[in-house]
Amino acid sequence: MSEKKFDKGRLLGSWGAWAAHHWRLCIIIAAGITAIMGVGVATVRMEFSFYSIMPENSVQVQDMKTIVETFPAASSIIVVVEAPQGPDSRQRVTSAVDALAEELGRPEYSNMVDAVQGRMDMEYFRQYGLMLTEAEEIRRLGDLSGGLELASFFGSLNDDLEREYSGDEGNLAADEQLVTQQFESLAQLLRLLEQAASGTPVASEAVATVTDEFFLGSGYLLNRDGTMALLFIQPTFTINDFGPLMNWVPLMDEIIHDRAAELGVSAELTGFTVVGKDEGETAEQGLGVSSAIALVLILTLMVLTFRMFSVPLITGVPLLIGVVWTIGVSSFILHRLNIMTAMYMVALLGLGIDYAIHLLTTFTQERAAGAEFADAVELSFRKSGWGILMGALTTAVAFFALLIAESDVVRELGIVAGAGILCELAAMFLLVPAFLAWRNHRNQRRGRESSRLFNRVSIDSTLLPRLGQSITRRPLVFAGVALAIGVILITQAPRVEVEGNIMNMEAKGLASIELQDRMVEEFDMAPDYLSVTTTSLEELRRLSDEIDGLASVKTADSIIPYLPSESEIAQRIPAIESLHERLNQTDAGTDVDAARLADEIDRLWFNVVELADLAYLSGMENLAATLGAVAGMDSDGIKIEETALDTLPGLLYDLSEANGDTPVSLGQFQLEWGGALKSLLLGMQTTDVITPDMLPQQLQDAYVSEDGSRYLLNAIPTQNPWNPDFRAIYAAQLATVTDRATGMLLASDQMVQIAEVDGVRAAIAALIVIFVLLFIDFRNLKLTVMTLLPLILSLGSLLGLMAIFGIKFDFINIIAVPLLIGMGVDDAVHITHRYLYEGKGAMATVVAKTGTAVMLTSLTTMIAFASFIPSIMRAMRSTGIVLSIAMALAFFFSVLFHPAMLVLVHEKLKLKIAPWGSK
């Protein structure tokens, strides 16, 4: 039975003897290869963002990449500026936005900052404001400014409020931010009016400012209570430019933090680009920590097990050299490492060491049995070499089978993982005998015939020999219990879930992630959304109309609101001309109809209070508070103070009863205010057809591609779209309008889907390949199936345990499936080989000898995988947990179930497991 195997073993034994004999040459060869691979290591790109692993063949991902690369503002970094709550919050936050915009706009930052947008370009609106206003609104503006008298203005304002918002909180909610800002301006206008009515003159600038703000707004993007504002930085790089991304985003962060601290506000960065940088940063940190933990623990375990202080040299150096070779090969083939392949490098520490463990275990056992050094090396290769080689080849081929995958990321993993196994195997076969010989040479030179340490070597434990004996005595019990556990766990497997929220895979506590929820709460604006591009303005208009009407969409952001259609222009131009005609025929005067004005202010009180009630009813707390402040009421609607709305009517009635003896300051106020309003509205005189190239640069950067050929529409959702339940609604509704919506949301969904499909496809392919390889090796169907069975049980049980413990699959930890298939079979292969070598009745020896090595290799592999668990990135942590469980299961079924099955089948049922054709 073992004649053929013996030949194979002898071949490998000869290699071991040769390598030990020519150890210097082996070290030189390894150094030469390492030098060549070092070039690859030096030039490899580290791309650790999730964006970098999105499936290239997906239409959504291609569209998303087109958006990132062709729309200048698509990579914008969002700065959330926040001032402590207080009476001057708004002032502080807007000043800080201006100061930060000025700071980042300095020439020394031009290499990393293309543009900074702190507030909207109001000049454009001063010119085109009326063309952007609906005809009906323009006519109302005519009423509002009618006669340029305060009484007419407030009368029309009351009509507007009663017409527009009366009882319609839905309409109010849609405009909440705008309405809040407008009522703040109104409160200021009332205060100035009160001042004027009391006989104190009001400065012209104050009147002009309040008029501007009432009609145009401040231009800042503020939250509801004015304590937060947004600033947009358009970087010179995109998320694709990994170097600038990793260096310049932290630099911007530092500049912004320092400047914000000087200004007495806080500022945090978020947005797609910043999240990409954070992913890279946390992945790098995680990988660094994991590598260090894995290496230290593995080598410590090796020292303790083999009781050799030179083990870190004998096994650690080849291990690291194997990793260097793998990175080099990956670099030459793929030019990069992504987050999955980089994680695999840490896993490789646990895999590569296995080959050294098998070799050293046999070597130390032979030495303990009295073999000379050279014989011990040869025997270690002869006895363990074929098992190692077959285990490595099956694992590598299983990994290479991932090349049939649809997604680049899985194919890359296949190449790197397969190459990694072969590199580690080569490094171990080349260097372990060489380093052992070097060590032996040093010992001999020092006059030590044999190592005293080796004399004390004993890696045998009593546990595994006893286990081996128990399995031999009661194979049915062991096989039955293990099988029952496997079957029970497998029944739970269908309940395993897939992670739908990519944010749950990121590091916890990242400002860029936490701000996403805050932006939804404070600005009704999620930083992640779905987008669609089109080359046709008509198509864009249709999309805008239809998407705006979806329940899950807050607003459809594009150039459409700034680009009136032909029919809108046809309606607006006459309305603008009529308004201008009226304004040109009217001049602001100093005659104030105090009684009518008093009536209208009185009426305004009613409208403000009713609007406050509606805002309260609809949960618009900040608007309710703003309106309450205008009317002097607290949050319960109880009157707590007098405001201009209360005092003005009395003041004005008194003035009207004084027979026209109004103070000069009130007349002057009306004159100033009327003049400012007239000037503002007449300034909006342009009635040209607006084309995209006439829009302010900041709007063009956001919504028009660099070459002007495509237009972008962002469907801003009503909630944080990373919530999977909401995302399903949002994506489904958008799909009724367009099949071209894209964004990280859909790309990550595709990633999960492709990973699932690829996972299953790769698993099947790997199983087939492993089956064929084992079949060729064993040339016995029963033995092949029996050797595969522990792997299948492990895989099913892993899914079952994940379901039981609520661990979800994501597109990172799904790496566990191919890794388990590639590596999980090794343990059973080693046991099968040793059983074939030792023969019938020797299962106790097999479990005692090979089981020890298998236990050690499983431990080192688990250490490597578990080293991901302390990582701050949750995707890495989850991968660590899943892979550790996977390896524990593979060990469990390989050491308990598989030997019991071999004994049952071969010794109890007397079925043949020898290769076909053998005697």
Place this chain on the structure above:
Amino acid sequence: MKRLTGILLVLMIAPAAFTVDVDAILTEADQAFTQGSIYSTSDMIVSSNGRVRQTMSMESYSLVTGDDTQSLMIFTEPRRMRGTAYLTVDGEIWVRFGSTGRVRKLRAASMRDSAAGSDFSYADMGEGSAGVSANYNARLIEENERYVGTPCYQVELLPTSDDPPYEKLVACIAHSDNQYRAIGYYEDGALTKTMTLSDYRTVDGVDYPYLVRMQNHAANSQTDIVTHQIFFEDPRVNEGVFTVEYLEAME
């Protein structure tokens, strides 16, 4: 031959005999909402993002006359909303503000708009009074669906009007009592709202859900209407209540 004919007859009749009469089930399910007149007191609890935003108490009056449904909802708590009332009559909506005492007719609101800041739309409220299935064609999708463990008929309701507030409704009606347990509201290809009806109690021979919850999936909010008392054919409900004059005379 006779035997064969008998078997064939049984085979032909059997499906018909066991065919579920969806219309009859819906009529029974709608019974709680189509009573001639209803007076009730209840709490309306509105939550957003898992946080209770408002808890309001109200008195509700509704009267069905022919095809018309009139309703009046008067808030009694909290203090701020006391006396605020919504009147729906002849398809028009009037609101009385408790804080100012003014009565205003709402501008032509869309039936999809939120009613009184809740997750119920005017369409939901209107449909409730006329019976959920009033403006829909029904089709049984699944005879043995389970809703929270309760065996249900799953019925799809497709709108009969040209401009319906919803694309479709999918109702789960319990086998045990033919009462609604849940109704899913679909807009633009997605389930955007779900109404669940529970705590059924029998009042004057009518099973009425004392807890009605509307979950708005698009806004991550929900509104519970918890009924405290309900009276059918109550003398407090009369034509005079459903007038603008009544609102104006309110104190």
